[in-house]
Every structure is written in structure tokens, then in C-alpha cells.
Amino acid sequence: MKSWKVLNKTPVISVEPWFKISREEVELPSGRVVSDFYRVVMPEFAMVVPVTDSGELVTVRGYRHGPRKICLGVPGGLIESHETPLAAAQRELLEETGYRANEWKSLGAFTVDSNRQGGTAHFFLARKLDQVEQKVDDDAESLRIEVMKPEQFLGSIASEEISTLAAVSAIALALAHGLK
């Protein structure tokens, strides 16, 4: 089981900070050379699963332009260049819900696209919540907070209210770990 070797890399298009595409010439372990394997590098982002003391999830419902619909999800967003993933998670939780959490646990970091990169998702479990201020809406993202039991969240998958991968992954991971 060996890695591919990158023989050459040619920039194709770059739209900072959103994505940067390059065309790679790669050599497979068999020796075969593929001349046009595309790499799509995207930013890192943090997603938070906020859990109340009674074990309920703090979710956010809002319009998402990827699936072009109103979706149920969790707080999260891009990591700024000066931030650690945890600091971004804490900022996003506060901005999008008005909550601060006194207990944080990493649930892991994952490459979004197994072939092309596509960004890195950092997941966090946030517990011991305090509502410290009102959430801040901006005109690109207007969210409604909904606190619900995990079973209700999972039930919403069937009705297609949860449509984005990072949101469902974050909560499924938290549940797989038993919210601990």
C-alpha cells in the first residue's frame, strides 16, 4: 500500500480565499502516470455540536446556498487566518447562537474530499452552555435556533431537513461517542 507521487503541479485557477485548483501529474504505485489529476484546495472550517445539560442539541435552521434550501444544521464556519480551530468554534457558537460553552472536546478533523482535498472540517462537542448574549445575524446568514432531542434530529434526516454533510457528520459523531 503505497502513496502516489506528485511529479508536477500546474496552477489552474485561484479564487482566494475560497478555492485554489491545480492540475497534478501523478505516478501511481504501479508506475502508471496520470497527467491530469485535479486538486481543489478549500479552507478549513469548524463545526460545533452544542449539548445542553439535559442532553438536548442546540441546532440552527437557515438557508444554505449549496443545496439551495432551508436546512437544519449546527453552528460553524470558516477558521480565520489568525485563529486556532477551537477559537473559531467558540466564536461561531457565540455569533450564531449567543451561547458560550465551558467544556470543549475535539471530535476530530477530516479532509472533506478524499481525492481532491476540498477543505478540512474540525468538529467539536460543546457542553456546560451559558446564554451570554443575543445571536448576531448578518444578511448572508439568518439562523433560527432550535433545541431538540437527538432522536428528533435523526428523524429530520428522513424528511430531508438536514441536507449538508458537515452538519449531519458533526451530530452523528457526537452521538456515536454517546455525547461524552
Next chain:
Amino acid sequence: MKSWKVLNKTPVISVEPWFKISREEVELPSGRVVSDFYRVVMPEFAMVVPVTDSGELVTVRGYRHGPRKICLGVPGGLIESHETPLAAAQRELLEETGYRANEWKSLGAFTVDSNRQGGTAHFFLARKLDQVEQKVDDDAESLRIEVMKPEQFLGSIASEEISTLAAVSAIALALAHGLK
């Protein structure tokens, strides 16, 4: 809570069948117009969580060029144009593991990138497994089958053996549903 309106759409680059990028002019609910919101459309793919009668997971370990490392994951791959998501899941399970499953359940379909699209992941739980043939390796994808308990899979997150989002999502979702 309203949708964004797409006022204009300009093609930017298309590398079929891998990705197709366009620049959209969008109007936000506030009335503000954003002239350069990029959409990155990628293919649909299917991921399978194969579970043995004793409740163990059939995982695959192999090199992934996105994270540029050898990762633990699950069988899966792109949906061909003539296929349903389920048919693709069944084909990928057979090709990558040599197993056929007699019980299939959808775990949902999710847009990978909540802002830009980035493809759609279809997840399936596969039970009542029979090993019907040998797995087929190609030179771009050489995989080793590893059958393990769910706790062992979750434990591998900490050691960063699981590095790709769709793989961890698939299994976490199956576990959140209690592998049922």
C-alpha cells in the same frame, strides 16, 4: 427565512466529469447583491457501511490522495450516469470487498459543501453479508479489508487513521442509528 435569488450565472471552468465551476450573481434576502459567489458542482457518490451478523464493520484501508495518506474508510465511489445510488453502492461494495449484502437501508443523502454544492453523498447500511468473490484492485486504488468492532473504528479517529469526512460520516451515522 428566505432563499437567495440567483440573478446571473457565468461559467468559469468545467473539467467533466469531475467539477464544474460557475460564478453567480446572487441577491440576498436583505436586497444586497453579491456579484461573485462561486458554485462548485461535483459528482454524486455512494458510501456503504457493511455490518456483519455479529455487528462488526467491514472497513477498507488504502491511500487517499486528498489527505495524501493511507486512511481507514468504507467502500464507496462515484455513481455512474446509468446507475441509481443504491446500484452504485452495491457495485462498489462488491468491487472493493467481494461482499454482497442481502439487506440494504438508506441512511440519507447530503450536499457536501453547504455553500458551493461540492457533490452529493448517499449513505447506505448493508447487512446480511456474503463473500461471493475476491475484491478487485485497480492501480489507482489498492485496498485492504479490515473487519473491526465499532469502538475500534471510533478509537482510530484519535490516531488520525480516519482522515476523510465521508468515511467517518457514514459510520457515525450508522452508529447513531444503532446499526439498525
